[in-house]
Amino acid sequence: MGEAVTVREVGPRDGLQMAATRMATADKQRWIAAIAAAGLPEIEVGSFVPPRVIPQMADTDAVLRASVGLGGPHGGPVLVALVPNLRGAQAALAAGAGKITIPVSVSEGHSRANINKTPDEQIAEVARIAEWMRGQDRPVPVEAACSTAFGCSIDGVVPLDAVLRVAEGLAAAGADTIALADTVGYANPAQIRRTVRAVRAAIGARLERLHLHDTMGLGIANALAGLDEGIRAFDSCIGGLGGCPYAPGASGNIVTEDLVFMLESMGHATGIDFDRLLEARAILHAALPDEPIHGQMPKAGLPRTFRRAA
Amino acid sequence: MGEAVTVREVGPRDGLQMAATRMATADKQRWIAAIAAAGLPEIEVGSFVPPRVIPQMADTDAVLRASVGLGGPHGGPVLVALVPNLRGAQAALAAGAGKITIPVSVSEGHSRANINKTPDEQIAEVARIAEWMRGQDRPVPVEAACSTAFGCSIDGVVPLDAVLRVAEGLAAAGADTIALADTVGYANPAQIRRTVRAVRAAIGARLERLHLHDTMGLGIANALAGLDEGIRAFDSCIGGLGGCPYAPGASGNIVTEDLVFMLESMGHATGIDFDRLLEARAILHAALPDEPIHGQMPKAGLPRTFRRAA
Known part of the structure; x- marks a missing residue:
């Protein structure tokens, strides 16, 4: 059997920010509670960004506060909030976030479009946030996520050297963990392997997480490549x-249902219950019936041959 | 750069046999010509099975004869015909097939449902076909494909020992090459790796090919696992x-467009032209407008960062 894997549900943040319809706050709360009940160990509940920029996230403070203390089969999920800056980090901690994640684009074009800063300016913001967090009575982990690490729909190719420079800068800035994000879904498995190896050689186990999109149909294969590494x-x-609203052409995240099925089938325990995961899917679909919903596992059901990881 | 990879388009056989609408013979011919023009090195054009069993394949003889001599960027494709028995092999060779492929289910239940024989009876049929083929003036390669090698929707788990027994039996029966088929789409990447390694240890390079379905959303990841092996x-x-008409719950094959995108992105040359591949897709869609059509690459287009394999 393989090692356990931590799946973070990012639907309430990355999923909803692109949805054509805005999900009501009460529906968000019900959905997040259902995700917690399914056993997801981490849930990204929203982002502390200006409401005029991403109106779908305007109620993040209320949603986060309502989610604090949610139970779950493993003591309840870690509630993650995306924050672009120190002010956001302060708001997230005040509202009860258990972890914050800060986007740092590797490509200049995406960085400008997303947060109107250069990558270096945003690395400096991560340093400010990390320092401030260390001074808090109850600090929470600070994650920095390298957006457009595998290509950018604005700037095109993103050189591996640029990824390494940003990852090293974020490690030096005091980020507790670092994620690599294929924001626009351009990555292929060989590139994932190459990049993960190089970044790990540079910053070690601080590289923790992959954030993948299925734009080109390779999302789950890219997850496998990361798992292999x-x-x-x-x-x-x-x-x-x-x-991503600032990444033209980007499509959806990899599907939780299919990812969890792959992991469990391969012997990697996730702690996630499929029946309850499908209930959470049903809540999403009922709340946003016009939003396209993907995933093969929910359509086919679990195979007769399926056995959960131990 | 990686080694070249041979992609066989099986749409005119495996795709159409499950389509709710029957494709007209003239449309099949146009579609196959477009697939050849896109540079697919092999095309499975149909199957020589009783028309009462699979009426969509009733015109295979005519379609195959019309496709012989089709050009293409690399001298034209190898035309493959599925044959369940010696009579089918004789008809396929007479009509101009460049290769024949014989299905041999590993699971008893699928074998009974598909061809009303046991696996051992079908291995004996492969031996008859291989012997007959060796006696022909212009023999063509004989492939045997181990169906339900990764699980069966009728029998459930298919033990690796059973796969090995059938693969060894087929090698002894004189099949030139052997394929492993995830007929119902139950495989996971760890299982693909385990099975490919074991079968290769048993029969060596005669194991050539994987046939994968995307029932659970793992089809492309399973292809990656095979590629790694x-x-x-x-x-x-x-x-x-x-x-598969006799595999309840099975869904579509892995998508050619996405598979070729992954292979080329990873440096594995396929010889396939994307623009012409999308023209072939358009012909399929125009001929069967009510049939659901999948694939991410055709929706998103090639990424700005894409470079073909050398």
Whole structure:
């Protein structure tokens, strides 16, 4: 049997920010509770960004506060909030976040479009946040996520050297963990392996997580490539919702249901219950019936031959 | 750069046999010509089975004869015909097939449902076909494909020992090459690796090909797992059509467009032209507009960062 894998459900953040319809706050709360009940160990509940920029996230403070203390089969999930800056980090901690994640684009074009800063300016912001967090009574882990690490729909090819420079900068800035994000879904498995190896050689186990999109149909294969390289934490989204408002052409995140099926089939325990995961999917679909919903496992059901990881 | 990979388009056989609508013979011919023009090195054009069993394949003889001599960027494709028995092999050779492929179920239940024989009876049929083929003036390669090698929707788990027994039996029976088929789409990447390694240890390089379905969303990841184990030949289907009439719950084949994108992105040359592949997809869609058509690469287009394999 393989090692356990931590799946973070990012639907309430990455999924909903691209949805054509806005999900009501009460529906978000019900959905997040259902995700917790399914046993997801981490849930990214929203982002502390200006409401005029991403109106779908305007209620993040209320959603996060309502989610604090949610139970679950393993003591309840870690509630993650995306924050672009120190002010956001302060708001997230005040509202009860158990972890914060800060986007840092590797490509200049995406960085400008997403947060109107250069990568270096955003690395400096991560340093400010990490320092501030260390001074808190109850600090929570600070993650930095390298967006567009595998290509950018604005700038095109993103050189591996640029990824290494940003990852090393974030490690030096004091980020507790680092994620690599295929924001636009351009990665292929060979590139995932090459990049994970190089970044791990540079910053070691601080590289923790992959965030993958299925734009080109390679999302789950890219997750496998990361798994082969020892990655044991992945972001995904129920129903494969998602994208990036500043990454033209990007499509949904990898599908939680299919990812968890692959992991469990391969002997990697996730702690996630399929029946309850499908209930959470049903809540999403009922709340946003016009939103396209993806995933093969929910359509086919579990195979007769399926056995959970131990 | 990686080694070249041979992609066999199985849409005209595996795809169409499950389609709710029957494709007209003239449309099949146009579609196959377009697939050849896209540079697919092998095309499975149909099956020589009783028309009362699979009416969609009733015109295989005519379709095959019309396809003989089709050009293509690499001298034209090898035309493959599925044959369940010696009579089918004789008809296929007479009509101009460049290769024949014989299905041999590993599981008893699927074998009974598919061809009303036991696996051992079908291995004996392969021996008869191989012996007859050796006596022909212009013999063509004989492939045997181990169906339900990764699980069966009728019998459930298919033990690796059973796969080995059938593969060894087929090698002894004189099959030139052997394929492993995940007929119902139950395989996971760890199982693919385990099985390919074991079968190769038993019969060596005679194990050539994987035939994968995307029932559970792991089809492309399973192809990656096979690629990692040295497999350099895959079946796939434009638009992800397909299934198996005798495998309840099975869904479509892996999508040719996405598979070729993965292979080329990873540096494995396929010889396939994407623009012409999308023209072949358009012909399929125009001929069967009500048939669901899958694939991410055709929706997203090639990424800005894409470079073909050398």
